[in-house]
């Protein structure tokens with residue numbers, strides 16, 4: 001990436017554009033959106049909103065309906081039911097080309113025979129912007145993405161990351177009132193993707209344009225968006241901040257989709273007002289703090305994140321017998337995959353400095369799960385409706 005440009009030029013370009021965009025952008029409100037391509041609903045009663053100037057990410061497994069929601073907002077399909085509004089404007093009453101939406105796709109979608117400047121200028125020409133103003137806006141956009149000396153190059157003379165930044169510039173050049181990003185960095189390698197995410201976030205913050213990002217990459221969604229809309233099978237499972245989605249998943253699906261999680265099965269044994277003992281299928285007792293809605297005798301799934309699992313050489317209260325299957329160094333951590341006595345897998349992440357270097361594969365060891373941080377769900381909850389976690393459903 002080119003980073004040598006004086007920050008002053010960039011900031012000036014961003015300031016002049018942001019005051020103009022701030023007047024046009026508004027909150028995006030999607031309510032009761034449903035769409036079918038034939039048999040069954042691809043999207044069923046989807047409702048969410050993005051406050052003006054914020055970034056939300058639509059996240060979920062392949063086929064859950066993300067692109068369908070995006071297409072409906074962009075006007076590429078007409079939904080069977082529901083409303084879509086940007087500020088006070090009912091977008092469903094506005095033809096696609098007049099919605100004032102900037103879009104960035106995974107595959108750059110630049111015109112290969114046009115120069116960078118011509119690509120950025122193209123939507124302006126379609127809008128009938130006079131030639132002189134077009135030139136000024138192209139210069140402004142190229143300054144903004146730090147490619148101001150690349151205007152005469154053809155797309156194939158740029159790297160993938162540079163092409164994608166030109167795609168972003170082209171999407172913003174038409175002064176859109178809403179930015180839709182569809183897997184925008186999916187074609188780039190990991191390091192470049194991170195650089196571009198940071199760049200995108202900087203641009204979005206400077207411009208303050210309402211943005212919807214569609215991705216199946218949970219890390220990308222968590223790093224770019226202040227609000228996650230998590231979809232599963234055409235419906236919304238949870239809308240929340242990235243940290244609440246991680247710490248307070250409302251369903252087992254959400255818990256498993258975001259971050260890593262291990263699942264232990266068992267039965268509640270005499271739930272009290274402050275603690276809930278669970279007899280695991282290994283026969284061991286897990287004494288969980290904080291009550292849940294589960295009654296004594298209920299079958300449950302207890303979930304825990306790798307960082308909530310600790311290793312011990314000896315048995316002790318609340319510790320479960322395990323066997324080390326594999327240890328993998330991963331950056332500052334060591335990831336241990338272990339097996340409980342009934343064959344259930346459990347993953348532990350330890351800081352590398354704290355990981356014992358004497359552990360051998362197959363070693364007998366004991367694990368303890370943080371009883372205040374793990375979650376409890378009914379066993380049939382995968383992909384199902386809202387269920388209580390230890391904290392209870394988030395609002």
Ligand SMILES: Nc1ncnc2c1ncn2[C@@H]1O[C@H](COP(=O)(O)OP(=O)(O)OP(=O)(O)O)[C@@H](O)[C@H]1O
Pocket residue numbers: 037038042060061062063064065066067068069216
């Ligand atoms: N043009 C179409 N005709 C028929 N069915 C479609 C069409 N487009 C999507 N679908 C179906 O609608 C459902 C939702 O698809 P959609 O593309 O919205 O999912 P997605 O979450 O964006 O998936 P991905 O992450 O793989 O792009 C899927 O079951 C898909 O097979």
